[in-house]
Structures are given as structure tokens and as C-alpha cells.
Amino acid sequence: MKKNKPRKIVSHDVIPSVMSASSHGAPVPPAERILRFGDRWKYAPAPEAPSDLKLRSRYELFIGGKFVKPSSGKYFPSINPANEQQLAEIALGNAADVERAVKAARHAYDHVWGKMSGRERGKYLFRIARLIQEKIRDLAVLESLDGGKTIRESRNIDLPLAAAHFFYHAGWADKLDYAFAGRRPRPLGVVGQIIPWNFPMLMAAWKLAPALACGNTCVLKPAETTSITALHLAEIFAEADLPEGVVNIVTGAGDTGAALVNHPDIDKIAFTGSTDVGKRIAKSLAGTRKKLTLELGGKAANIVCEDAPIDQAIEGIIQGIYFNQGHVCCAGSRLFVQEGIVEPVIRRLRNRLRSLRVGDPLDKNTDIGAINSREQLERIRSLVESGREEGAEYHEAPCELPAKGYYHAPAFFTGVADSHRIAQEEIFGPVLSVMTFRTPEEALERANNTPYGLSAGVWTDKGSKVFKLATQLRAGVVWAETYNKFDPASPFGGYKESGFGREGGKQGLAAYLQID
Amino acid sequence: MRVDQIMVEERAALFAKRSIKTTAKLEGLRLAFSMLDLTTLEGRDTPGKVMTLCHKAMHPAQERYHSGMVAAVCVYPNLVRAAKAFLRGSPVKVASVATCFPSGLSALKIKLEDTREALDAGADEIDMVIDRGAFLRGEHDRVYDEIAAVKELCGPVHLKVILETGELVTYDNVRVASMLAMQAGADFIKTSTGKVSPAATLPVTLVMLEAIRQFFFATGIRIGMKPAGGIRTAKQALQYLVMVKETLGDDWLTPDLFRLGASTLANDILLQIAKCVDGGYQSSNYFSLS
Numbered sequence: 001m002k003k004n005k006p007r008k009i010v011s012h013d014v015i016p017s018v019m020s021a022s023s024h025g026a027p028v029p030p031a032e033r034i035l036r037f038g039d040r041w042k043y044a045p046a047p048e049a050p051s052d053l054k055l056r057s058r059y060e061l062f063i064g065g066k067f068v069k070p071s072s073g074k075y076f077p078s079i080n081p082a083n084e085q086q087l088a089e090i091a092l093g094n095a096a097d098v099e100r101a102v103k104a105a106r107h108a109y110d111h112v113w114g115k116m117s118g119r120e121r122g123k124y125l126f127r128i129a130r131l132i133q134e135k136i137r138d139l140a141v142l143e144s145l146d147g148g149k150t151i152r153e154s155r156n157i158d159l160p161l162a163a164a165h166f167f168y169h170a171g172w173a174d175k176l177d178y179a180f181a182g183r184r185p186r187p188l189g190v191v192g193q194i195i196p197w198n199f200p201m202l203m204a205a206w207k208l209a210p211a212l213a214c215g216n217t218c219v220l221k222p223a224e225t226t227s228i229t230a231l232h233l234a235e236i237f238a239e240a241d242l243p244e245g246v247v248n249i250v251t252g253a254g255d256t257g258a259a260l261v262n263h264p265d266i267d268k269i270a271f272t273g274s275t276d277v278g279k280r281i282a283k284s285l286a287g288t289r290k291k292l293t294l295e296l297g298g299k300a301a302n303i304v305c306e307d308a309p310i311d312q313a314i315e316g317i318i319q320g321i322y323f324n325q326g327h328v329c330c331a332g333s334r335l336f337v338q339e340g341i342v343e344p345v346i347r348r349l350r351n352r353l354r355s356l357r358v359g360d361p362l363d364k365n366t367d368i369g370a371i372n373s374r375e376q377l378e379r380i381r382s383l384v385e386s387g388r389e390e391g392a393e394y395h396e397a398p399c400e401l402p403a404k405g406y407y408h409a410p411a412f413f414t415g416v417a418d419s420h421r422i423a424q425e426e427i428f429g430p431v432l433s434v435m436t437f438r439t440p441e442e443a444l445e446r447a448n449n450t451p452y453g454l455s456a457g458v459w460t461d462k463g464s465k466v467f468k469l470a471t472q473l474r475a476g477v478v479w480a481e482t483y484n485k486f487d488p489a490s491p492f493g494g495y496k497e498s499g500f501g502r503e504g505g506k507q508g509l510a511a512y513l514q515i516d
Numbered sequence: 517m518r519v520d521q522i523m524v525e526e527r528a529a530l531f532a533k534r535s536i537k538t539t540a541k542l543e544g545l546r547l548a549f550s551m552l553d554l555t556t557l558e559g560r561d562t563p564g565k566v567m568t569l570c571h572k573a574m575h576p577a578q579e580r581y582h583s584g585m586v587a588a589v590c591v592y593p594n595l596v597r598a599a600k601a602f603l604r605g606s607p608v609k610v611a612s613v614a615t616c617f618p619s620g621l622s623a624l625k626i627k628l629e630d631t632r633e634a635l636d637a638g639a640d641e642i643d644m645v646i647d648r649g650a651f652l653r654g655e656h657d658r659v660y661d662e663i664a665a666v667k668e669l670c671g672p673v674h675l676k677v678i679l680e681t682g683e684l685v686t687y688d689n690v691r692v693a694s695m696l697a698m699q700a701g702a703d704f705i706k707t708s709t710g711k712v713s714p715a716a717t718l719p720v721t722l723v724m725l726e727a728i729r730q731f732f733f734a735t736g737i738r739i740g741m742k743p744a745g746g747i748r749t750a751k752q753a754l755q756y757l758v759m760v761k762e763t764l765g766d767d768w769l770t771p772d773l774f775r776l777g778a779s780t781l782a783n784d785i786l787l788q789i790a791k792c793v794d795g796g797y798q799s800s801n802y803f804s805l806s
Binding site: 012013014015017018019023024027028029030032033035036037038039040041042043044045046152156307308309310311312313315316344347348355364365461481482 | 517518519520522523524526527533534535536537538539540541543544547664667670671672673674675695698699700701703726729730731732733734735736737738757761762763764765766767769
């Protein structure tokens with residue numbers, strides 16, 4: 001028996017002593033220690049079956065419980081980003097349509113919804129939640145067609161969460177009087193809601209469910225590139241017998257949104273989208289009586305300490321930045337890795353990137369789908385270009401991208417400085433910026449050194465460190481040992497230029513109530 | 517390296533969601549079949565039982581299914597000689613459990629003697645157990661030394677080290693034990709004896725695959741993986757293959773580096789292969805039990 005062998009279990013990719021392994025061949029030299037993800041066993045295509053909800057060639061506005069033609073008579077195309085083909089035509093709503101929609105909402109508020117008991121409102125919301133749940137698969141297919149997101153995510157995350165938001169808020173509808181001890185909550189009236197293209201159905205649910213539970217009526221403007229599922233949601237409202245005018249949907253682009261924001265009979269605007277547009281909305285509402293909540297951009301720090309469970313942290317990093325092609329406002333787009341573990345982390349990240357499956361969003365085995373629009377793809381490319389020009393090292397998954405459609409390979413930058421554009425600006429795509437730090441205090445300081453403050457992540461096996469960092473990170477959501485987890489009971493929202501107001505939980509109700 | 521329980525279980529669950537259809541399914545089933553360690557480890561095993569098992573290993577189903585042969589049969593040391601005789605001339609290997617399987621709670625010299633018996637009888641592979649009691653007491657050196665001693669005895673014969681993860685309980689323990697076994701000279705690390713529940717699970721296998729990955733990055737040596745126990749359906753077998761493919765890559769998709777230890781799995785794989793080939797399910801009576 002040989003004694004006194006060093007047998008330290010080291011946490012890095014260095015192992016001081018190994019018994020001579022006679023039955024193994026010669027060890028692979030260091031430069032070739034790469035995992036090969038090739039064709040040894042190829043997955044056959046696994047396309048999701050078509051939706052039972054038929055795509056219509058033309059989608060109208062939903063006002064006063066009916067589908068109506070836009071007063072402009074104009075329509076704009078909705079493109080499938082996975083193949084650049086037109087899916088349908090969407091009505092272009094203008095100020096006159098917004099006027100009609102707000103009028104219908106006001107009428108419904110004054111005569112039906114505002115007077116209805118919470119218990120009755122709750123019944124409608126439960127019914128809507130159940131209907132969404134029944135149609136999850138069909139709605140998920142449409143969501144993936146329209147937005148380019150993978151069916152894996154739309155079916156397992158977006159749609160179930162959308163239903164969960166209606167269920168959760170249905171439960172609040174008759175309990176509002178007890179939610180804020182000693183105070184009396186009342187609805188605000190008519191709310192205008194503008195949602196982004198990254199989670200069309202989920203954002204509609206985030207906005208509509210609490211507003212309706214609290215007794216408000218709504219005018220919703222979906223994003224220009226992803227209007228289709230909102231109009232199928234309108235059909236669900238009709239199927240649930242939701243009184244007409246309680247929810248109105250006006251599709252269109254920026255001008256339509258501006259008309260909604262500036263309409264005098266709106267009591268509140270809720271906006272989720274870019275910080276630029278959010279600032280413009282805040283300016284135009286200044287001095288009016290309208291309430292405002294904003295959920296804007298982010299540039300979240302995901303901090304991996306050297307005592308983290310590295311293999312699981314890698315999965316968290318992947319979830320954090322490549323979830324929904326990186327079109328996530330709370331994406332963990334700035335990765336801070338403690339210097340002692342930079343090599344094992346980068347090595348694993350690079351290998352992991354090569355096992356991601358990029359392509360057809362409707363294939364059940366696709367991990368990364370299509371970029372939402374040509375415009376967004378170009379924005380991502382230009383930021384990648386700037387990162388290269390500023391001297392950061394670019395690593396891209398060597399995957400084959402489909403010839404047609406808007407795709408970007410998952411990628412990350414190393415050697416990124418805090419002053420680089422890719423460390424400061426929201427890329428909103430599958431591109432990660434990796435930075436290193438020496439002490440948790442340094443990570444904290446640099447993580448907070450951003451105009452944004454939507455979310456952050458912390459990876460360490462040490463509980464006390466989690467709490468120390470989480471309490472000092474200036475971000476609305478801090479995930480520890482996980483990333484991009486959402487729940488209707490958990491309030492979501494930003495610090496600083498990531499916005500104000502919360503969505504979800506009891507805090508989210510307050511955004512749709514006058515609490516006396 | 518530490519392991520986070522929630523994230524590792526979440527990751528493992530994702531592999532089970534891959535959709536393996538048509539050509540990929542048939543190819544995967546055949547691959548899984550070629551990685552089987554067809555096992556009988558009962559107190560009542562006899563040469564007669566081993567004979568039927570060996571025959572099944574070599575001639576599992578009708579020719580037209582092209583199922584190939586399994587990788588090995590796995591038996592107790594006393595039955596190695598019989599198995600070798602029945603398998604003579606075929607590429608199917610004989611694996612023998614050893615080191616006072618399944619508990620491993622005997623003196624090292626007896627464990628070595630047990631191993632020597634199996635080797636002398638002609639075993640191509642040794643499946644040893646670690647002393648879980650020693651591991652849980654913190655006597656990692658002792659565990660290491662015992663594995664090293666058995667490996668020394670085995671020489672070029674492949675050594676699989678059974679961690680019995682169901683008794684180590686935590687993923688952190690599994691990770692430490694995996695590294696320990698690989699450093700001490702294991703050619704394969706294996707989850708379970710099949711005598712303790714839970715046996716192999718997707719998350720525990722993932723923890724071990726990640727340890728194998730770390731070992732490869734550090735040393736350039738590819739260690740094999742063998743989940744054993746509790747894998748009964750072809751669907752489960754494909755989930756394990758997906759996990760290996762997406763965690764360690766193509767190089768591990770071979771019986772040289774991945775095995776499935778099971779007794780009843782073989783027939784479910786054969787039934788599924790038949791379904792892919794014929795387009796409909798066969799009666800299980802068309803396939804011999806063992």
C-alpha cells in the first residue's frame with residue numbers, strides 16, 4: 001500500500017495525483033481536451049403538430065367586444081422570423097381607433113366592470129385562466145410562429161405562466177379589501193397598457209390579469225411584430241363572456257401607442273419595453289393626472305463566486321442569457337466570474353455552447369430559435385461588431401444557422417471591460433459579456449455601476465454570502481443559485497432606469513388601485 | 517466542486533424532455549442495446565441460469581431486428597467460469613462483481629481474494645463496491661487505498677467502481693466519491709449495486725458525468741459511466757443516452773465508455789426495436805425472458 005499520496009479533491013481542472021491507468025490509452029493532450037458534439041447519434045426532426053387554432057389571413061382590432069376594421073383601412077404584415085414569410089395582416093390602429101377603444105373601456109368601467117363585485121370578476125378571470133390552460137399547446141404554436149421563440153419555451157414556460165397569472169389574480173379579485181390592512185382600495189378606471197414583443201402572451205397576462213382583478217378596464221396595445229396571440233386571447237375573452245369593452249386591443253406601431261399614452265381619458269399607463277420609449281412616455285405624462293408604471297431595460301449582473309457549484313452555475317448562465325434568444329429584459333447579460341475560477345468556467349461555457357441546438361423554433365428539440373425581427377438582428381450584430389472593435393474576444397457556437405430567417409448563434413465575449421459598450425448597453429440577444437472580479441465587494445460595486453437595476457444573480461455555495469450580496473444589489477429581483485425564475489406571486493420590477501412599479505404579488509395589485 | 521441539488525435536478529429533467537423519434541429512436545435503441553450489461557445477481561444463481569442469460573446476450577432476437585449483442589453479462593465470481601465457457605468465441609464480455617459485493621464490508625485481504633478469484637476465472641471486467649461506511653465516516657484515504665489496491669490487482673482488466681449512490685445520499689458525496697474513484701484508478705464509475713433503492717437516477721448520473729468531464733479536462737483520460745438499477749424501460753434508456761450525448765459528447769457514445777446495468781431492460785428495448793422495424797408492437801412472448 002502506498003501511503004502519503006496527495007489526494008486533495010481540487011475544485012478546478014487540475015488534479016495533482018492520478019494512479020497510473022494502465023487500461024486507458026494515452027491521455028489526450030491538453031489542447032485537445034474538447035468535447036465533440038457531432039453526429040454520432042443525430043436527433044431526427046421533431047416538429048410540433050400544427051395549431052388547432054387556425055391562423056387568419058387578417059386580424060382586426062378588438063373593440064367593445066367585437067372585431068372591427070381599423071378606421072385607417074390599413075394593415076401591416078406580421079412576419080414569421082424563422083422563415084421571413086408573411087403570417088398574416090394586422091390592422092393598423094390610429095388615434096380614432098384608440099378613441100373608440102377608450103370610449104368602450106370607459107363605458108364598460110362605468111356601467112359594468114367597475115360596479116361588479118370582486119367575486120363576480122374573479123369568476124371571469126378563473127374562466128379565462130382555464131380556457132388559456134386548455135389551449136396552451138395551440139397558443140404556444142402560434143406564439144412560436146409569430147415571435148420565433150422555441151416551442152419548448154412557449155409551451156413549457158410562457159403559456160403556463162400566462163394561465164398562472166390569471167389564476168393567481170382571479171384569487172385576489174374578491175380579497176382586495178383585506179390586502180391592505182385598514183385601507184380601502186378602489187380601481188383606477190381605464191388603463192392603457194403597452195407590451196413588448198419578447199413575451200407577447202405572458203406580458204399581456206401580466207398586464208391584464210391584475211388590472212381586471214382590481215376592477216379596471218383595459219386598452220391593450222401589443223407589440224407591432226407580435227400581435228397575433230393577443231387577438232386569439234381576445235377570442236378567449238369573448239368565449240369567457242367577458243362583458244364587452246372590458247378589454248380592448250388596438251394593434252399598431254409606435255404612433256398607435258403614442259395615441260394611447262396621450263389620450264385624455266386614460267387613468268393609468270402601464271408600459272413594458274425599452275428605456276428610451278419609457279422615458280418619452282414619462283415625459284409626455286408629466287403634469288397630467290395619469291398614473292404610470294414602467295418596466296424597462298436591464299443589464300443584469302450574474303455573479304459567480306469561486307465557491308459556486310460551477311457545473312450548475314454554467315446552466316444558470318445559459319438560462320440567464322440564452323433563454324428566449326436573450327430577448328429578456330432581466331437577462332443575465334453581464335457575467336462576473338471570480339478570477340480563481342475563470343478558466344474552468346470559460347472552458348465549460350465554451351463546450352456547453354456547442355451542445356446548444358439552434359434552428360427551427362417549432363422543433364421540440366430546439367434550444368435557441370429565431371431572433372424576433374430583422375431590425376433586432378441588425379442591432380445585435382452591430383453591438384457584436386462594437387465589442388470586437390473595442391478589443392473584446394468573441395466566442396461563438398460553431399453551429400449551422402438556417403439559410404432563411406433571422407438567426408444569431410449563441411455567443412459570448414471575454415476580456416470585456418466595464419467601459420465597453422457591450423458591458424453597458426442592453427444587447428437583447430444571445431450574446432454574453434464576461435468580466436472577472438477579485439472579491440465579492442468588487443463584484444457588488446461593479447454590478448451596481450449601471451443605470452439599470454432590474455435583476456441580478458448570485459452563485460455561491462455559501463448561504464451567508466448569498467444574503468450579503470442580495471441585500472446590497474440594487475436590483476428588483478435577485479436570483480440565488482438559479483436564474484430567470486418567475487411566479488405570479490413574486491413581484492417583478494426595476495430600480496433606477498429599469499423602471500418603477502411592480503408586477504405580480506400584492507405589490508403588483510397596488511399598481512392598479514387607488515388605495516385610500 | 518460542489519453540487520447544487522435544485523439546479524442539477526432541473527437540468528436532468530430537461531434531458532427527459534428531448535423528443536427522440538423515427539430514425540433517431542431506432543438508432544438510439546440499438547446503441548443502448550449494445551451498451552447493456554445483462555445482469556443476474558441473485559443468491560439463487562446457477563450455471564443453468566447463467567447459460568440462458570449468455571445465450572440471450574449473444575442471440576437476443578430474430579436476425580431481422582439487427583439488435584446486435586449486448587456488451588457484457590454481469591455475474592457473481594463463482595459463475596464467471598461458467599459464463600466464460602458459454603460465451604466462448606463471442607465478443608460479449610464477462611463482468612464480475614467482486615470485493616464482497618454488495619456491502620463491501622469485509623477485510624481488504626478478503627476483498628482482494630474475492631477479486632483474484634474472479635480474475636483467475638477469466639473475468640474481463642470487475643465491478644467492485646466501495647466501503648460506504650468508511651466514506652461516510654470521512655475515511656476517504658481508506659476508500660482510495662482500497663480502490664487503488666483492487667486496480668493494481670486488476671491490471672489491464674477494466675475496473676468499474678460502484679459508489680452505491682443511494683447510500684451516499686447527497687450529490688456532494690457522489691461528486692467527491694466519483695473523483696476519488698477516478699483518481700484511484702477506476703476505468704468506469706457506476707451508480708449502484710441494484711440492491712439499494714434509489715438506484716440509478718438521471719440527476720445522480722448527471723453529477724457523475726460532470727465529475728467525469730472534470731477528470732477529462734484535468735487529465736485527458738476518458739472514464740466510463742455505468743448507471744445501474746432501476747432502468748427498466750427503453751424510454752428511460754434513451755433519456756440516459758441523451759444525457760451522455762449532451763454532457764460528454766460523441767466520444768462517450770460507445771460501449772467502451774458507457775454501459776447500462778439492467779436485467780429487465782433488454783426486452784423492453786427489443787420490443788421497441790421491433791415496433792420501429794415492424795410498425796406495431798409484438799407480444800412480449802415472442803422474446804425470451806432471459
